[in-house]
Amino acid sequence: MISPRHRNLSRLQLLVSQFSTLSLSLLLGASVGHAQSSTIAYVQSNYAAPQTPQTTVAVPYTAAQTAGNLNVVVVGWNDSTAQVQTVTDTRGNVYVLAVGPTVQTGTATQAIYYAKNIAAAAANGNTVTVTFNVAANFPDIRIAAYSGLDPVNPLDVVVAAAGSSTTSNSGAVTTTNANDLLVAANLVQTQTTGPGTGYTQRLITNPDSDILEDRVVTAIAS
Secondary structure, three states, X not given: OOXXXXXXXXXXXXXXXXXXXXXXXXXXXXXXXXXXOOOOEEEEEEEXXXXXXXXXXXXXXXXXXXXXXXXXXXXXXXOOOOOEEEEEEOOOOOOEEEEEEEEEOXXXXXXXXEEOOOOOEOOOOEEEEEEEEEEEOOOEEEEEEEEOEOOOXXXXXXXXXXXXXXXXXXXXXXXXXXXXXXXXXXXXXXXXXXXXXXXXXXXXXXXXXXEEEEEEEOOOOO
């Protein structure tokens, strides 16, 4: 039986294999694409990883947010009982499930949400709140914001996987746009040592050691 203290069970990852030292991994992936311009850019990220069961977890965007950008929320937790009830923020943006929940029975669950065409907010003026139906074990909530994506239909393709190995791998997908943003995350039982090949690490949560990474591709079928 795995101690709940070593909760980093699965990392969610979009379209990429990522290097990490894992004994168990739960992977989710989503490709958020359909660029509205030739320039897709990372704006900011943040996380919260409380070490006790929680029914709600709040994570602020600490920098200002620009109208029309896209928010991504990765929700991971270390049980297969709790369920996400709502994902909301203080600016009233609407969050849609992109992929998941992917469940590793008895161990962990993870999902990715996004909000398109977001409202503007001042620095520390927008906080994402994830609410569970019951207290979730060791929730690990990662948020990120990006510019340059389609404000109407930003989602291209998704992929998810759960497994046990020394690397995280969500599986492969074929992009349908020539300009796509790939966002990846995992949830692990041990630790993540760095991003996958070609990906940029945006954060690794402490102490859970779950990653959020991304890359931009500029050719169809990447």
